[in-house]
Amino acid sequence: MTKTIYVDNAATTAMSDRAIEAMKPYLKEIYGNPSSLHGVGQRAKEELESARAAVAACLGAERGEIYFTSGGSEADNQAIRSAAYNGAAKGKRHLISTNFEHHAVLHTLKKLEGERFEVTYLPVDQNGLITPAQVDEAIRPDTALVTVMYANNEVGTILPIRDIGAVCRRRKVPFHTDAVQAVGHIPVDVVADNIDMLSLSAHKFHGPKGVGVLYCKKSLPLRTFIEGGAQEKGKRAGTENLAGICSMAAALQEAIAHLYENMAKEELLRDMLIDGLSIIPHSKLNGDRVKRLPGNVNMCFEGIEGESLLLLLDQKGICASSGSACTSGSLDPSHVLLALGLKHEVAHGSLRLSLCPDNTEEEMKYIIDGVKEVVSYLRSISPVWEELEKGQRPHLI
Numbered sequence: 351m352t353k354t355i356y357v358d359n360a361a362t363t364a365m366s367d368r369a370i371e372a373m374k375p376y377l378k379e380i381y382g383n384p385s386s387l388h389g390v391g392q393r394a395k396e397e398l399e400s401a402r403a404a405v406a407a408c409l410g411a412e413r414g415e416i417y418f419t420s421g422g423s424e425a426d427n428q429a430i431r432s433a434a435y436n437g438a439a440k441g442k443r444h445l446i447s448t449n450f451e452h453h454a455v456l457h458t459l460k461k462l463e464g465e466r467f468e469v470t471y472l473p474v475d476q477n478g479l480i481t482p483a484q485v486d487e488a489i490r491p492d493t494a495l496v497t498v499m500y501a502n503n504e505v506g507t508i509l510p511i512r513d514i515g516a517v518c519r520r521r522k523v524p525f526h527t528d529a530v531q532a533v534g535h536i537p538v539d540v541v542a543d544n545i546d547m548l549s550l551s552a553h554k555f556h557g558p559k560g561v562g563v564l565y566c567k568k569s570l571p572l573r574t575f576i577e578g579g580a581q582e583k584g585k586r587a588g589t590e591n592l593a594g595i596c597s598m599a600a601a602l603q604e605a606i607a608h609l610y611e612n613m614a615k616e617e618l619l620r621d622m623l624i625d626g627l628s629i630i631p632h633s634k635l636n637g638d639r640v641k642r643l644p645g646n647v648n649m650c651f652e653g654i655e656g657e658s659l660l661l662l663l664d665q666k667g668i669c670a671s672s673g674s675a676c677t678s679g680s681l682d683p684s685h686v687l688l689a690l691g692l693k694h695e696v697a698h699g700s701l702r703l704s705l706c707p708d709n710t711e712e713e714m715k716y717i718i719d720g721v722k723e724v725v726s727y728l729r730s731i732s733p734v735w736e737e738l739e740k741g742q743r744p745h746l747i
């Protein structure tokens with residue numbers, strides 16, 4: 351049996367021991383419904399509120415500004431729809447975003463376009479960056495929301511959120527950021543970063559799946575997303591996922607406590623991979639080399655089919671991705687790589703390796719050797735590569 355090397359942490363992470371331990375009491379001992387008035391319920395309510403305070407402290411927010419959700423997708427949906435409908439009530443039906451957001455954002459915006467909203471998708475540059483000036487220029491008197499992701503899940507680019515937030519504040523437009531890939535991985539502070547609404551998800555930082563947070567600044571009205579009860583101040587009905595919420599709070603506290611040492615560790619491994627894989631001829635790193643998540647590597651290898659690369663790596667025990675989990679399985683190239691200006695042929699040969707602090711230097715060496723071997727094998731049997739090598743078609747990278 352080959353050992354499994356998991357380098358797909360942008361898709362999801364393993365739960366940490368601390369997150370698992372933090373969950374246990376709520377499965378049996380503290381099982382109450384936080385809405386019940388009796389002692390068992392009130393005990394649960396206390397735990398719920400202390401988890402809320404812990405999450406708030408990790409983000410620089412206030413306890414009352416934290417709304418628990420079922421994850422990042424739900425938080426994105428609620429934030430965007432809430433701001434859109436609040437804007438529409440004042441005659442503002444214009445929204446601003448980028449062309450390389452997560453589908454939870456893009457598909458929500460597409461739906462709103464069908465509801466007579468107009469969306470400006472700012473084009474990112476070849477590294478996946480937009481400038482605050484682009485946002486400033488796009489804002490109109492009828493702009494209801496700017497939503498820009500904190501860090502991209504495929505290519506790892508970290509956007510200039512603090513400066514974009516400052517523009518939005520000056521122009522008095524609500525600003526939402528999908529920070530699912532950022533929180534727990536790089537410093538995020540809603541006050542310092544001028545953020546009005548933020549989405550995060552526990553399973554991206556070694557917490558459980560199916561639980562997340564929408565932060566909404568207290569001065570900003572939040573619309574109810576799920577009807578049916580008074581939970582989450584009436585904004586999101588449903589008996590709270592107490593075990594998941596308390597486990598998420600523990601995972602987040604743990605991630606923040608070790609943030610800088612984890613970043614340094616991941617950066618070291620990431621740079622080993624980038625240096626080792628860049629030696630492969632006609633390869634290219636996607637995303638910004640510097641403004642980059644500590645654990646993200648995304649590369650293209652010309653003449654390679656991403657799916658075949660993944661399958662052969664899997665046979666070597668390497669669990670990686672071609673991009674986002676949501677697009678894998680479909681044959682369309684990633685919208686993120688196309689937004690960076692990559693040609694379809696090149697975008698098809700992409701590989702994303704996303705690290706966690708538990709990965710090791712030995713694993714990186716194994717991955718580098720494995721990718722080199724698989725890439726040269728696939729090229730040796732590829733008619734496209736033969737044409738490229740014979741000069742019958744030009745190399746694109």
Ligand SMILES: *Cc1c(COP(=O)(O)O)cnc(C)c1O
Nearest residue numbers: 421422423452454503530531551
């Ligand atoms: C994973 C992810 C989401 C979705 O979060 P879920 O909790 O899985 O719904 C949204 N945005 C980004 C950037 C992500 O990486």
